[in-house]
Amino acid sequence: MRHHRTANRQPVGFTLVELLVVIGIIGFLITISGVIIGNMLGTSKEAATKATIAKVHELIMERSRGFDVVQDSNAQVYKNVERFKRIPDAKSTGFVDYRVGFRKATLRQSMPTRLLDLNALTMISGGSSQTVVPPATQLYTDFNTGWDTTKHQPETLSSELMYFALTNGIAFFQATNAADQFTSSEVMDTDGDGRMEFVDAWGKPLRFYFNPTRLFRPGGNGASLDQTLITTMFPSLSKYNLNSDPDDPNGKFLQEFIRNYLVRVNPPNNIPSPPPAAQVNAALVEFENTFHTPSTYQVPLVVSAGPDGELGLYEAPDAANFGHLAQPITDSTGTINYDVLYDNITNYQGI
Ligand SMILES: [Ca+2]
Ligand SMILES: [Ca+2]
Ligand SMILES: [Ca+2]
Structure with missing residues (x-):
C-alpha cells in the first residue's frame, strides 16, 4: 500500500507553484531584455542625433571661417564694408565699429534664425549685383517662393532656415553641396x-x-551666468571667458554703441558727465534687441530636444520672450524647468 501511495504521488508535470515561478522568470526576462533593447535603441538614437548635429556644426564653422577669409581678401566684400561704414543709418543705429557690426550682420544673414535675419544686410545690399554678398531680398524671396505657410509649424523654422542657408545661401566660397551629406532620415519636411x-x-x-546668449545669461543684461545651463549645454566652452563677446573681446564695439546711443538721446551732442545710469541701461537694452545680450559669450547653437522631445527653450521666432537668444522657458514664478533641458543634445557636448 505504501509503495502504491508513493508511486501515485509521483509528480507527472509542474505544480501550480512551479508554473507560476517559471512564468514569473520568463516575464522578468522579457522585461529585462525589453529594457536593454530600449536602452540600446535610445543610445543609438542619441549617437545618430549627435552625428547629424556634428555635420551641421562643421558646415556652420566652415562658413564662418570662409567669411573671415573673404572679409580680409575679397575686394567685393571690402567694398561692402566701406559702404557699410559710410551709410548714415549705420551710425544712428550704433554701427560705429563697422567691421564688428558688419561681421555680426553678415554672419546672421548667412546663418539666419528668423525670417527677418534674411534681411539683416538689406541696408547695404542696394540691389546691385554682388557675387559674395548677394542682395538680401533675393534670399528672402527665394525662401518664400513655394513655401506653404498654411502648413508651417513655428518650431520648424530655424531648422528650415539653416537648411536653406546651407544649401542655397551665401557660401563664402565654401562647398555648397551641403545636402549631399545628409540622409533622408536626417532631413525631412515634417510639417x-x-x-x-x-x-x-x-x-x-x-x-x-545664432546668438544663444540667454542660455548663458537667462536674466539678460546684468544678470549672472547660469552655470547649470552652461555645464549642461556648453560643457566644451568652460575654458573661455563667458563674460565677454568673442567678436568684441575688449568691449570696444559695445562702448561705441553706448556712446552713439547717448549722442542720439542728448542732442546736440551734450552728454552729461557722468551719463545717467538709466540712459546707459537703455542703450544696453537696445544692444540686446539689436544684437544679443551684452558682454556675453555667444556661439551658433544647434540643439535637439533629446529623448523627451521637450526643448525647454522659447522658439527662435518668439522675440517677445527672447526666443531668438535661446531664452529658457520659465514658469509664472520665473523658475527654469531644468528637467526638460538635461537630455538636450547640442554641438558643444564634446562632439
Ligand atoms: Ca515649416
Ligand atoms: Ca518643413
Ligand atoms: Ca529635452
Missing part, C-alpha cells in the same frame, strides 16, 4: 510646408540659435 528641415533621430526638428 509638409515645402521647406526641408534637419531632424533628430526621434523625428523632431533640430533648432538653431
Whole structure:
C-alpha cells in the first residue's frame, strides 16, 4: 500500500507553484531584455542625433571661417564694408565699429534664425549685383517662393532656415553641396510646408540659435551666468571667458554703441558727465534687441530636444520672450524647468 501511495504521488508535470515561478522568470526576462533593447535603441538614437548635429556644426564653422577669409581678401566684400561704414543709418543705429557690426550682420544673414535675419544686410545690399554678398531680398524671396505657410509649424523654422542657408545661401566660397551629406532620415519636411528641415533621430526638428546668449545669461543684461545651463549645454566652452563677446573681446564695439546711443538721446551732442545710469541701461537694452545680450559669450547653437522631445527653450521666432537668444522657458514664478533641458543634445557636448 505504501509503495502504491508513493508511486501515485509521483509528480507527472509542474505544480501550480512551479508554473507560476517559471512564468514569473520568463516575464522578468522579457522585461529585462525589453529594457536593454530600449536602452540600446535610445543610445543609438542619441549617437545618430549627435552625428547629424556634428555635420551641421562643421558646415556652420566652415562658413564662418570662409567669411573671415573673404572679409580680409575679397575686394567685393571690402567694398561692402566701406559702404557699410559710410551709410548714415549705420551710425544712428550704433554701427560705429563697422567691421564688428558688419561681421555680426553678415554672419546672421548667412546663418539666419528668423525670417527677418534674411534681411539683416538689406541696408547695404542696394540691389546691385554682388557675387559674395548677394542682395538680401533675393534670399528672402527665394525662401518664400513655394513655401506653404498654411502648413508651417513655428518650431520648424530655424531648422528650415539653416537648411536653406546651407544649401542655397551665401557660401563664402565654401562647398555648397551641403545636402549631399545628409540622409533622408536626417532631413525631412515634417510639417509638409515645402521647406526641408534637419531632424533628430526621434523625428523632431533640430533648432538653431545664432546668438544663444540667454542660455548663458537667462536674466539678460546684468544678470549672472547660469552655470547649470552652461555645464549642461556648453560643457566644451568652460575654458573661455563667458563674460565677454568673442567678436568684441575688449568691449570696444559695445562702448561705441553706448556712446552713439547717448549722442542720439542728448542732442546736440551734450552728454552729461557722468551719463545717467538709466540712459546707459537703455542703450544696453537696445544692444540686446539689436544684437544679443551684452558682454556675453555667444556661439551658433544647434540643439535637439533629446529623448523627451521637450526643448525647454522659447522658439527662435518668439522675440517677445527672447526666443531668438535661446531664452529658457520659465514658469509664472520665473523658475527654469531644468528637467526638460538635461537630455538636450547640442554641438558643444564634446562632439
Ligand atoms: Ca515649416
Ligand atoms: Ca518643413
Ligand atoms: Ca529635452
